[in-house]
Amino acid sequence: MATQEIQVPDTAARSAALLENIAPSPPLPAGAHEELPDLQGEKMVLNMGPSHPATHGVLRIVLELDGEIITKATPDIGYLHRGDEKIAENMTYTQFIPYTDRLDYLAPLANNVAYALAVEKLLGIDRELPERCQYIRVICCELARISAHLLGLGSMAMDVGALTVFLFTFTERETIYNLIEALTGARFTTSYTRIGGVARDLPPGWVEQCRKFLGEVVINIDETEKLLTRNKIFVDRMRDIGVISREMAIDYGLTGPNLRGSGVDFDLRKAHPYLVYDQLTFEVPTGSVGDCYDRYLVRIEEMRQSVHLLRQCLDKLPGGPVNVPDGKTVLPSKYKVLTRMEELIHQFMLVTEGVNAPKGEIYFAAENPKGELGFYINSQGGGTPHRLKIRAPSFVNLSILPFLMPGHMISDTVAIFGSLDFVMGECDR
Amino acid sequence: MPTRELAQQLKTRFGDLISDPAEFRGEITVTLADANSIAEVCAHAKKEMGFDYLVDVSSVDNYGNDPRWTVVYHLYGYGHHCHLRLKTDVSEEVSELPTVTGVWRTADWHEREIYDMMGIRFRGHPDLRRILMWEGYPYFPLRKDFPLAGKPTVLPEIAFTFSAPLDGGPFVTIAGGKDSTAREPRVRVPESDDVELTARLERRQDIKDVHGHSHGPGTVKKK
Numbered sequence: 001m002a003t004q005e006i007q008v009p010d011t012a013a014r015s016a017a018l019l020e021n022i023a024p025s026p027p028l029p030a031g032a033h034e035e036l037p038d039l040q041g042e043k044m045v046l047n048m049g050p051s052h053p054a055t056h057g058v059l060r061i062v063l064e065l066d067g068e069i070i071t072k073a074t075p076d077i078g079y080l081h082r083g084d085e086k087i088a089e090n091m092t093y094t095q096f097i098p099y100t101d102r103l104d105y106l107a108p109l110a111n112n113v114a115y116a117l118a119v120e121k122l123l124g125i126d127r128e129l130p131e132r133c134q135y136i137r138v139i140c141c142e143l144a145r146i147s148a149h150l151l152g153l154g155s156m157a158m159d160v161g162a163l164t165v166f167l168f169t170f171t172e173r174e175t176i177y178n179l180i181e182a183l184t185g186a187r188f189t190t191s192y193t194r195i196g197g198v199a200r201d202l203p204p205g206w207v208e209q210c211r212k213f214l215g216e217v218v219i220n221i222d223e224t225e226k227l228l229t230r231n232k233i234f235v236d237r238m239r240d241i242g243v244i245s246r247e248m249a250i251d252y253g254l255t256g257p258n259l260r261g262s263g264v265d266f267d268l269r270k271a272h273p274y275l276v277y278d279q280l281t282f283e284v285p286t287g288s289v290g291d292c293y294d295r296y297l298v299r300i301e302e303m304r305q306s307v308h309l310l311r312q313c314l315d316k317l318p319g320g321p322v323n324v325p326d327g328k329t330v331l332p333s334k335y336k337v338l339t340r341m342e343e344l345i346h347q348f349m350l351v352t353e354g355v356n357a358p359k360g361e362i363y364f365a366a367e368n369p370k371g372e373l374g375f376y377i378n379s380q381g382g383g384t385p386h387r388l389k390i391r392a393p394s395f396v397n398l399s400i401l402p403f404l405m406p407g408h409m410i411s412d413t414v415a416i417f418g419s420l421d422f423v424m425g426e427c428d429r
Numbered sequence: 430m431p432t433r434e435l436a437q438q439l440k441t442r443f444g445d446l447i448s449d450p451a452e453f454r455g456e457i458t459v460t461l462a463d464a465n466s467i468a469e470v471c472a473h474a475k476k477e478m479g480f481d482y483l484v485d486v487s488s489v490d491n492y493g494n495d496p497r498w499t500v501v502y503h504l505y506g507y508g509h510h511c512h513l514r515l516k517t518d519v520s521e522e523v524s525e526l527p528t529v530t531g532v533w534r535t536a537d538w539h540e541r542e543i544y545d546m547m548g549i550r551f552r553g554h555p556d557l558r559r560i561l562m563w564e565g566y567p568y569f570p571l572r573k574d575f576p577l578a579g580k581p582t583v584l585p586e587i588a589f590t591f592s593a594p595l596d597g598g599p600f601v602t603i604a605g606g607k608d609s610t611a612r613e614p615r616v617r618v619p620e621s622d623d624v625e626l627t628a629r630l631e632r633r634q635d636i637k638d639v640h641g642h643s644h645g646p647g648t649v650k651k652k
Contacts, residue, residue, distance in 0.1 A: 078561035085546075086570060090577050121454055250481050250507065253535030264507065271510055360453045363503055363514065365484070376501065378489050389487035391503075399538040428561060 043071060046410070050079045054159045054414040057424030061401065065410060073405035075398060080428035088388040092354025093119045094195055096388070101189040103392065104426040106151050107144035107369045108190045109180065113137045114366035116193035117274060118375035121364045122357050125196060125324055126274070133197050133322045134275045139210070139313050140183075140192060141275075141366070142306040146217060147176045148369035148421075149299045149306075156296065156418025157228060160237040165227050172220045175213050182206055195355055196330040197323030207314055214307050214314075221303055228296070238293035242404055242416040245290055252400040255393050256371025257298045258420055262290035268367035280312050292419035299421070329355055354383020363391075370394050370423060390429055394422035432457045432511040435478055442477075443470060461517040464500070464526040468553075470515070471502065471532045480504040480513065483529070486539035488547045492573035496520040498549050502529070519549060528554040546571035 049060035058079035064072035084103070088096045100115040101108035116137075120126040154169035177187045182203055184190040192199050228234045244254065249262035259266060267284040269277040285301035287294025323330040327346035336343040349356075359381040365374035371393025378387040397420055404416060436450035436459050447470070448460040461470055474480040484503035491497055496518040504513045519526050528551040529536045540551040541560040548569035551557060559566060567582055568575055 078559075078563070081561040083570060086575075086577060124454060251534045253483055253533065266507060361458070361501075361514075362454050362456060363485070363512070372484070374485060374503075376485060376487050376503070378501075387487070387489045389485065389501075391485040391487075395538065395542075396535060399535060403534070 048413065050076075054417055055424075056155060056417065056422065059398070059417075059422070059424055059427075061405075061413075063405070063410065063413070068409050068411075070405050070408050070410060070413070073402050075401045077395075077398065077424070078428050080424045082429065084429040085388055085390060088385055090384070092383040093357065093385065094350075094354060097193065098189065098191045101191055102425055103390065103429065104148070104368060104370055104373070104394070104423045105188070106423055107148040108188065109140040109184075109192055110144035110148075110366070110368045111373065112190060112193040113141050113275075114364070114368060114373045115375060116195055117366060118362065118364035118377060119195050119355075119357070122360065122362045122377050122379055123195070123329065123355060124358070125326070125329060128324055129197070129275075130321050130324065131276070131318045132201075132320045133324075135313050135317050136198055136202060136322060137193065138275050138277065138280070139310060140198075141368075142309045142313070143176055143179065143210075145306045145369045146303050146310075147173055149303050150176075150220075152369075152418070152421040153224060153228075153296065153299055156415070156421070157224075157234070159414040159418045160234060162227060162231070162234060165224055168220060168224055168227070172217055175216065179206070179210055179213060182209065194323070194330060196326065197321075201322050207317065210310070211314060214310055218304070218307055221300065221307075225300060229300070235293065237412075237415050238291065238296060238419070240289070240291050240293075241408065241412050242292045242419060243290050244400065244404065248400070248403070249290065252403070253396045254371070254400060255396065256368070257295055257302060258371065258397050260285065261287035261295035261298045261419075263288055268365055268372060272365075274364075274366060279316075280309055282309050292415050295419040295421075356383060357381065357385075365391065368393060370421060370426065371397060373426075390426075392426040392429060394424070394427040395429075398422050398427055431509060432513055435509070435511055436513060438478060439470070439474065442473060446470070456512065456514060458514040458516060461515060464517040464519045464523075467500075467502075467515075467517055468527040468529050468532065471504075471529045474504055474513075474515075475532050479506040479508045480511075481507055483533035483535050483539075484512070486529075486536060486543065488543045488549055488571075490547060490571065490573045498524065498547065500526060500543065500549065524548060525550040525552055527552045530554055545569070548572065 044065045046063045046065055047060070048063055049055045050058040052059075055061070060076040060079065062074040062076065063070050064074075082102075084099050087099060097112060097115060100111040103111045117126055120129070150169040150173050154166040157163075157165035180190060181187045183206060184192040184199065244252075244258070244262045246263050249259050249264060254262070263286050265284055265286050268274075269282075270284055282305045283301075285298050285305070287298055327343055328350070331350055332343040332346055337347045338344075357379045359379055361376070361378045363374055363376045365372045372391065373393055374391030376387075376389040376391065377385050378389075380386040400420075401416075405413065408416065433450055433452070436447075436457050439459060440447040440449070443466075446462050446466060448462070451458045451460075461467060471480075471483075482505040484505050485501075486503075487501045489499040489501065491499060498519040498521070500517055500519060502515040504515060505511070517526065526549070528540055530540065530551075531553070537555070538560060540554055541557060543549050544551065544554075544557055545559040545561055546569060558564065562570065568580060570579070
C-alpha cells in the first residue's frame, strides 16, 4: 500500500505568511463602518470556564467573538490561588516541601527536586550532593517528565477528538504511579526530596521494575505516534494553529516545550547543567514553525529523550549514601539520635528551627516538564525564608493567550490550550 | 566572568545610578538607585546588552525598614547565557515605579501580580488590574502586616471569605503564631488554651465587624 507523504512547504516562509495573517489588521478609516453595515456583525461575548473540560483545571477565559472568529480573549486566573508564597514565609524550608507537590501536580517529583536544589544553592551545598543522590534525582525528574507529557498529550488528543490516546497514555501513567509509590510511599503527593538529599534510597528491585517500564513506555509512545502524527484529522486540527514566532516566544518569556516548539534551542539542562545532566547525553528537540503540531512533536521527542536519559542513569547508578553527611542539614539516623548527644541536638534544632541558612538571595531554575520552574529565595538568615517567589512556567506561558487567540476559530481554543499544556495549580500558586 | 563584565558595562553607561556588582553563590546583583529610571535601564539592557528574556519580576516587603519595597528583576540573554539580577528600592509613600511592559511583554502579568499581592503600582502599565485575587478585594495579602490566617472580607453576592469551619480545633494550625510551637500545638485542649482562645475570639469579632454576625457563609442574607 502506498503511503502518502504529508506535504511540508518551506517552513520559514509558511511561518512568516501565517504570522502576517495573525497580525492585527489596521484600523478601518473613519466612516468605513457606515459603508459596510451588513458585514460588521454584532460581537458576542462568550464565557469559557472556569470549570470547562478543555481548560484542564480552573482557567476562565472571556472570549469576544465575531461569528466563529475570536476577536479578543481575556484570561481570568486565580481560582486555585492558595497563597503558597505567603505560607512559605511562615514555615521552615523543609516544611514547605509538601507544598511544592501541589504546584505542577502532574510532576510533583520534579518540583520537589527543583525546590530542594534552590534551597541547597542558598546553603551552598548544591555541589556537595552525593553522586547517588544526584542520579536518583535525575531519575525522578525524567520520570515526572514522561508522566506529565503523557497526560499533556493524552488530554490534548482527547480535546481534539481522539479519546483512545487518552486511555492509552493513562494506562502507562498508572505504571509510573506504581513506580513512584514504591519509591516514595505516595502516588501523587510525593514530597520525596529533603534539603541535602532524598527521603529514602531506592527500594530493592526498583531498578529492574523501572527498566521493564522503560521497555513498555517506548512501545506506548510509538503507538501514540501511530495514532496521531500522521492522522489527517489530528494534523488538520493542529498544523498552522496557534503559531508563535521565535521573537514572540522570547518576548512573552515562554519556556520549556512551548519555547522549543518555536525554534529556540534552549534547555536549562544543557545551558546551565544541574545535577549530573552534563555527564549524560541527550538531544534537545526544537520545532520550526511554532504551531500546535510542532509543540506536540517536541513533547513526543522529549519523552524519547527522557527514556534515553533514564536508561543511562540506571546503567551508571553509583552506590553510596543518598544524603550529604552533615547533621546540621539532614536529619541524623534515629539510632544516632537516641544514642549520641550531638546528633540529638542537631535533630532538635532541625525540627524546631530548620536548617540555618545564611543571609543572601539566590535564584535557581530547573527545566521542568512545563518549562522553567524558578525559585527566588530572599533570606535574612535562619530557618525561614524572608521571601520566596515561585516563577511558575504555566503562569508565564498563559500570559501569551490575549496575543495568541485573536484570529482563531473558537474550535481552535482547545487545540491551543492542549498544546500550551499548562497546570493551574502552578499558575495560581 | 562575563556577567560581571556586563554589569560593569551597565555601571559605565549609567554611572552612579548603578551600584557595584555584588556576587553571592555565583550570581551577580546590581542595585539601581533611582526606581524612576528602571524602564530606561531595562531598555538599554535589552537593546544594547542582549538581555532579551525577562525571567521574572518579584517584590520584597522590608517591613519596618525604609524604603519598604524592593522590586527584583531577573534578566537573561539567550545570546550570551548570562543571568543578571537588577534590584531597585521604592518607598512606601511613593509605592510606584515605571512599567517595563514596553521593553518585554512578559512583564505584563508579573507586574499585575506584584500590584495584586503587594500593592506596588506600575506607572504606564496598560492594564493594571488584580490578577490572582478578585476585583474589589480590599487587601494586599503578601505584605508582612497581613496575617497568614487572612482577614474576613465580603463582596456581596460575588465573593466572601470566612475562617475555616474547623478553626480552633485540636488539629488545626494556628496561623500567624510567633514560632512553630505556637503555630502547631500537637495536643491541645481548645478551650483551655488562653492564647488560642484569644485568637479565636478576635477572629470571631473581626467577622462580626464585617458581617454583623459570627456564623458561617450559609446564612449570608441577600441585600
